Amino acid sequence: MSVKRVTHKALEKLQSKAQKTLQRSLDQHVKLAVTGFSGSGKTAFITALVKHLTTQANSQNLPFFDVIREQRLIACKQVPQKALDIPTFDYTTASAHLMQTPPSWPPSTERINTLTLALKFQSRSGLRQHIANDHTLHLELIDYPGEWLMDLPLLNMTYEQWSRAQLDILSTPGYDTYCAAFLSALNQFDASVAINMAELDELSALYQSTLIQLKTHTKVAQLQPGRMLIPGDLAGAPIIQFFPLLTHGQYHDESQYKQLENRFEAYKKQVIMPFYKDHFCAFDRQLVLVDILGALNDGPATLAQTKLALKETVGMFQHGKSGLLQRLFKPKIDKVLFAVNKCDAVALPEQDNLTRLLHELLCEQENELKFSGVTVDTMTISSVKSCQSKQVNESGKTLHCVYGRPLSEPEYITYLPPEPPEHVLSASQWPQEGFNFLSFYPLPAHQGQLEHIRLDHTLQFLIGDKLT
Ligand SMILES: Nc1nc2c(ncn2[C@@H]2O[C@H](COP(=O)(O)OP(=O)(O)O)[C@@H](O)[C@H]2O)c(=O)[nH]1
Ligand SMILES: [Mg+2]
8 A cells, every 4th residue: 555655656756857857858048149240239239138028028018029929928037147257247237327317328348248038938839838837948148349249250361361351441442531540650561570579569559549440430340350449358468469461472480470470360269269169159049230320321331341241240150051160169040130220210111221221231141041041030120219200291291200319419309310222322322411320319218118129029030939
């Protein structure tokens, strides 16, 4: 009798243990790469994502996120991260900036940091719903300075190739004001003579100030090495003190040229490689945020360079194919979303133009990715709304305007933004007056609620299938 009871109990225990193990194996971990060049809106996006999932997860606010529309999301909260050696994303400070009166944008990112959210949900499909009442998806997010992303293509380049590409950019008409001093000093530089540390330091510093100028005044993305702009813990180290230089024949091992080439190679091996290996591989999903409005404001050269920079960086991930990163770190990204961010600064009927323009800029990459079995989509979003759309009647005509407080102004204004092109324009098709999309402060939170455009579509595409 007692033997029977024990056996029955043991069986129940075993069943429950098996159920727990199965449930654990069905609980999932998704690592989402939020990528984009500096200023594309990564930090604001992560802040908004956490805010909406933890405090605004209702079907009015996120109607196109299935788990929420179907009222299956039980709760979402920040949980301790797996990686103990990376600082935690400071959500409290970042969200405080958006929520304060008047609101401001979160500070820009100077280092890598991470945050993990646990989404507890009810399943309605497959095996899961029979195993347990609720399941948990862990969503891991990583924030880092966008400048460091732009270092990724260097892994595929020799010093000579990089120098040529970089000097091409510095010689772009329109950038002379920022680059002339460095280019003329470079003309005087003799690369064949013996190593002269003082001279290398001086020219590196001049190159660094050129990159800083370009970053301040243009939207050009290819500012390399990224650590010259955001050094992290490498400030002042010779490994980040190099600059592009054209070759003229052979150089001896102790020449200035060889020293620069060695620093470039050391930077690749000791800075870029470990960074991506430690933090930037094993992503499951990727969001690429693109600041097309900034590129349009800058002009045709910057738009063309944005296209190239996207091609180079997205190409490095080569999800599923045999790219360099694939061989090195085996990334396994199976879904990529390209999103034009900040679309709230464009009149509502013209926002679709941005999707079409992005699609055209990226058609080659999209094709490659799809061919490798990756699911790809393009979208126009705004993770934190900074403007309301507003219709104004003028002499019987309806004008589609935006209403917000520009960064340069003390007051709210109604502004008629330019119409963004649907296609890439050549220099001759470019409007003479250029484009002038304004940047605005975030809209004030209303009763503690932030507004977004298509954050729910974004979440559905990126993680919806993991929450069924
Ligand atoms: N209109 C609008 N502007 C945004 C949005 N997100 C970011 N921005 C602007 O872009 C700037 C850079 O954003 P940030 O998140 O720091 O970019 P990051 O460098 O990619 O992390 C902000 O200071 C804002 O001016 C958005 O959703 N809408
Ligand atoms: Mg940032």
